[in-house]
Each structure stands twice: as C-alpha cells, then as structure tokens.
Amino acid sequence: MKYIEKLRNSGLRPTKQRLKICQVLFDSEKTFHFTVNDLAKKIKIKIDSNISLATIYNTVHAFEKKGYLKQIPINSSQTYFDTNVSDHHHFYDLNNDKLIDLENSDVGPINIKKKINGKKIKSVEVLVKLED
Amino acid sequence: MKYIEKLRNSGLRPTKQRLKICQVLFDSEKTFHFTVNDLAKKIKIKIDSNISLATIYNTVHAFEKKGYLKQIPINSSQTYFDTNVSDHHHFYDLNNDKLIDLENSDVGPINIKKKINGKKIKSVEVLVKLED
DNA sequence: TTTCTACTTTATAATGATTCTAAAAAGGTG
DNA sequence: CACCTTTTTAGAATCATTATAAAGTAGAAA
Structure with missing residues (x-):
C-alpha cells in the first residue's frame, strides 16, 4: 500500500494504527492544518476507531522529523501541523484562531541579508x- | 518614576512588584528575549526579591496586550517574549534554542499580495x- | 508454520507551563 | 483615617505533551 514506504522512510513499521493515521493525513484532496487533538477526532469520525494519543503523537512526530508534515510557527497552547509541506507561509486570523495558507508566490522573494557565523538557513x- | 505611566497605560496600578518587573524589563541598555521563567530568575538575581509567578504572568501579559512587549511566534514549550517592540524579525537557532534579532533592514520589504476579505494585516x- | 526478538500500542501516570482561586495585603480616593 | 477595589501570593487546577511498563504484533529466520 502506498503509505508503507512513507512509514518505513520515517523509521516506523507499518502497523494498522499508523496506516489509518496516514489515511486521514494523506488521503484527502486538499492539504490541511491540524492539532493532535483535531487529528484524533478526525480519525474517530472517519475511520471509526480509537487510536491512543500516544500513538498519534509518536507518528506525527516521526513524519514531522522526516518532512512529511510541517510544524507551523505560532504561539498557541497547542502545536499546529500542516500536511502542506511545500515551501509556503501562513495567515493567522487572531479573531478565530484560524490558519490560512499563503503561497510563496503571494509573498515574493525574501532576501535575508544578515549571516550568522557557521550557521546555515534551514527555513524562512x-x-x-x-x-477584523 | 518613569514606569508609572507605562503601568497605568496598561491598566495596572504601579505596585512595588510591578515597578521591579519594569526595572528588569526596561532598564537595560539592550533589548532581550525571555520566557517568564527567565524573567523570574533575572528578578531574583538583580533585585534580590521573590515575586510570585502569577504576578509576573499578569504584568507581562498586560504589557504584551498594550504593545510594550512582543510575543515571538515560535513553537516551543515556553512562550518567548521580546523587549524589542520595533518592527523586526528573528533567527531561531535550532541547535541551542537561541533567538537572535533580525532587523527589518536585513530582510528587505515583504509584499503580501494575497488579501483576505474583511481582514486587515496586523503584523508580518x-x-x-x-x-549547523 | 513456529519461534524469537525488537518494535508497538495502550492506558495511565508524570511533567511542566500556564491559569485559576481565594484569602491576606496594599493602593488610592474621599 | 476609612473604605473599597485592586493586587499579591501560595497553592491548586488545567491541559498539552511526554514517559512508563505491560501486553500485543511485526517480521525475519529456522
């Protein structure tokens, strides 16, 4: 199945639970933003199965480390993730805590002129x- | 004293504790980044007095709301604040969790081409x- | 298939930042 | 000073996340 490779690449065995998580994360047409809680709810609704939070955290973190998911840099009580791993940015609506994608092409090139000794840029x- | 106005502007009475917090926050030559825990330690060392965390949280949040402090958008277990409230950006060193200011002039103009209906941009x- | 071992899952406990609470203390106006 | 409101504080509560350890499963090898 198509998610087995993704899991193995992330150093994870393809278990039933993880394949279900993949289904919810990667089967949809559109990319989306989520917190671990959002994801747990979505799994319960879509797949009608209870996967423990520990397993979800574990899987999400492995994908994030491997680049199959991105963390969104924002101050919130929960961590937000994005299934859109392309190079892009975000709007954050303070009135309702909603995130909206901002494509790279909608921002234009960003030129970081300052350099830090011995460090390289991982992301901007x-x-x-x-x-309102 | 010079911080009384800042406190009153933020809707806070100038109490002994809050004036000490101001001293540590705003008396230094250079601006700096901090977490509430950092700040509590700094107060203990510099002013040699114990101010309860609840008071520090309360004061920091009031200043943040009023714009005398800024929250730095970043994913971390603690919230980072900045006494530099000018329009600027940040480097975040993943190897040691340190933040470094990035002046606006080191980034160049950022042109957000996408507009969201009925919303206005508060910050970029x-x-x-x-x-490494 | 059977066995074996390392990896997983899970419920539950632990952690840690932040917020809440309620009683005692202090601010500040008359 | 008297009074009332705001503040401080220690400690409890909350809540996301991480750790734990026992029971289950994957998958390689015989």
Missing part, C-alpha cells in the same frame, strides 16, 4: 497576523 | 530557522 517562514 | 513576522 512568514506569519501574517490578521484582525 | 519572519522566522528564520538556523542549523
């Missing part, structure tokens, strides 16, 4: 806060 | 992740 992420 | 923040 823009967060645009919105209000 | 760039986070540049660094690694």
Whole structure:
C-alpha cells in the first residue's frame, strides 16, 4: 500500500494504527492544518476507531522529523501541523484562531541579508497576523 | 518614576512588584528575549526579591496586550517574549534554542499580495530557522 | 508454520507551563 | 483615617505533551 514506504522512510513499521493515521493525513484532496487533538477526532469520525494519543503523537512526530508534515510557527497552547509541506507561509486570523495558507508566490522573494557565523538557513517562514 | 505611566497605560496600578518587573524589563541598555521563567530568575538575581509567578504572568501579559512587549511566534514549550517592540524579525537557532534579532533592514520589504476579505494585516513576522 | 526478538500500542501516570482561586495585603480616593 | 477595589501570593487546577511498563504484533529466520 502506498503509505508503507512513507512509514518505513520515517523509521516506523507499518502497523494498522499508523496506516489509518496516514489515511486521514494523506488521503484527502486538499492539504490541511491540524492539532493532535483535531487529528484524533478526525480519525474517530472517519475511520471509526480509537487510536491512543500516544500513538498519534509518536507518528506525527516521526513524519514531522522526516518532512512529511510541517510544524507551523505560532504561539498557541497547542502545536499546529500542516500536511502542506511545500515551501509556503501562513495567515493567522487572531479573531478565530484560524490558519490560512499563503503561497510563496503571494509573498515574493525574501532576501535575508544578515549571516550568522557557521550557521546555515534551514527555513524562512512568514506569519501574517490578521484582525477584523 | 518613569514606569508609572507605562503601568497605568496598561491598566495596572504601579505596585512595588510591578515597578521591579519594569526595572528588569526596561532598564537595560539592550533589548532581550525571555520566557517568564527567565524573567523570574533575572528578578531574583538583580533585585534580590521573590515575586510570585502569577504576578509576573499578569504584568507581562498586560504589557504584551498594550504593545510594550512582543510575543515571538515560535513553537516551543515556553512562550518567548521580546523587549524589542520595533518592527523586526528573528533567527531561531535550532541547535541551542537561541533567538537572535533580525532587523527589518536585513530582510528587505515583504509584499503580501494575497488579501483576505474583511481582514486587515496586523503584523508580518519572519522566522528564520538556523542549523549547523 | 513456529519461534524469537525488537518494535508497538495502550492506558495511565508524570511533567511542566500556564491559569485559576481565594484569602491576606496594599493602593488610592474621599 | 476609612473604605473599597485592586493586587499579591501560595497553592491548586488545567491541559498539552511526554514517559512508563505491560501486553500485543511485526517480521525475519529456522
């Protein structure tokens, strides 16, 4: 099945639970943003099965480390993840805590002129806060 | 004293504790980044007095709401604040969890081309992740 | 298939930052 | 000073996340 490779690449055995998590994460047409709690609910609804939070955390973190998921840099009580792993940015609507993708092409090139000794840039992420 | 106005502007009475917090936050030559825990330690060392965490949280949040402090958008178990409230950005060194200011002039203009219906932009923040 | 071992899952406990609470203390106005 | 409101504080509560350890499963090898 198509998710086995993704799991193995992430250093995880393809178990029933993990394949179900993959289904919810990667089977949908559109990418989406989620917290671990959101994901747990979605799994319960879509797959009608209870997977323990520990397993979900474990799987999500492995995917994140491997680049199959991205963490969204934002201050919130929960950690937000994105199934869109392309190079892009976010709007954050302060009035309802919703995130909206901002494509790279909608921001234009960002040129970081300052260099830090011995360090290289891993990512450049823009967060645009919105209000009414 | 110079911090009384800042406190009153933030809707807070100038109490002994809050004036001490102001001293540590705003008396230094350079701006700095901190977590509430960092700040509590700094107060203990510099002012040699114990102010309860509840009071520090309360004061920091009031200043943040009023714009005398900024929250730094980043995923971390603790919330990071910045006494530099000018329009600027950050490097985040993943190897040691340290933040470094990135002045606006080191990034160049950022042009957000996408508009969201009925919403206005409150801030545009760039986070540049660094690694060895 | 059977066995064996390492990896998984899970419920539950532990952790740690932040928020809440309620009683005692302090601010500040008259 | 008197009074009332705000504040401080220690400690409890909350809540996301991580750790634990016992029972289950994957998968390689015989």
